[in-house]
Amino acid sequence: MSIPAPLPIPSQPYRITAPRILRAEWHKLRSLRSTWVTVISAVVMVLGVGLIMGATYTSGGGDSDVDTVVLTLYGSLLGQICLVVLGILTTAGEYATGMIHSSLTAVPARLPVLWAKAAVFAATVLTVMLATSVVTFAAAQAFLHDTDQAASFTDPGILRALVGNAGALTLMGLLALGLGALLRSVPGAIGAFIGGVMILPEILGMLPYAVVERVIMYFPTQAAGALGSATPIEGTASPGPALLALSLWAGTTLAAAALTLKRRDV
Numbered sequence: 001m002s003i004p005a006p007l008p009i010p011s012q013p014y015r016i017t018a019p020r021i022l023r024a025e026w027h028k029l030r031s032l033r034s035t036w037v038t039v040i041s042a043v044v045m046v047l048g049v050g051l052i053m054g055a056t057y058t059s060g061g062g063d064s065d066v067d068t069v070v071l072t073l074y075g076s077l078l079g080q081i082c083l084v085v086l087g088i089l090t091t092a093g094e095y096a097t098g099m100i101h102s103s104l105t106a107v108p109a110r111l112p113v114l115w116a117k118a119a120v121f122a123a124t125v126l127t128v129m130l131a132t133s134v135v136t137f138a139a140a141q142a143f144l145h146d147t148d149q150a151a152s153f154t155d156p157g158i159l160r161a162l163v164g165n166a167g168a169l170t171l172m173g174l175l176a177l178g179l180g181a182l183l184r185s186v187p188g189a190i191g192a193f194i195g196g197v198m199i200l201p202e203i204l205g206m207l208p209y210a211v212v213e214r215v216i217m218y219f220p221t222q223a224a225g226a227l228g229s230a231t232p233i234e235g236t237a238s239p240g241p242a243l244l245a246l247s248l249w250a251g252t253t254l255a256a257a258a259l260t261l262k263r264r265d266v
Helices: 018-031 033-056 068-072 076-097 099-106 111-144 158-183 186-204 210-216 220-227 239-263
Strands: none
Touching: 018 033, 018 111, 033 068, 033 076, 033 111, 068 111, 068 158, 076 099, 076 111, 076 158, 076 186, 111 158, 111 239, 158 186, 158 220, 158 239, 186 210, 186 220, 220 239
């Protein structure tokens, strides 16, 4: 009885590389139904509200002093909720389904998985929301061209505000993604975002202290609002410090999630 020959050993064994991890995370993100539902919902919210604002606006009304970009992108407040949910599902959702065990088994170093998730999420959201912001502004201006809110892409601050709006939505989503990885619970992360990011600044704003008002300017929601305006908004930070503050919020949350991922069991 002959002994079967041993299987040949591959000359180049399978290697874990950054492009392969990114490709795997991109495949997971785009293959989930929740991704399509949340992203499409965000686009519909921004575009739909923008068209409504443009179609119903009349010169000299109560919104005549509102920044043009803010007026046309009011729907970003609703779209942000969808993207926050997507960010949380991107990380905490894997803990809920148990998929995280397979992900970290394939990549024992762990941290590249988190960075790949953040990179794929950021690239996707920034691309989609920048295109949505530009299309929404152009579509709304088709109704506003003969009003006191008429503007064009070449006007001062317009392009910066459109890019800033998309960047703010992306960073808010990354903050939520970090919370999901840190808390490992979809309900817990959503509750933490609502309580800490949306409600807490409103409560602190009731305190009669000037220093508190100044600090609140750099909270995530307030900083995001400053990035999406073509003209300065009273009581908010300028775009540069606002971008830095929002980046630090998102970066700090991701760093805390990375530390937790490295030290805790799955």
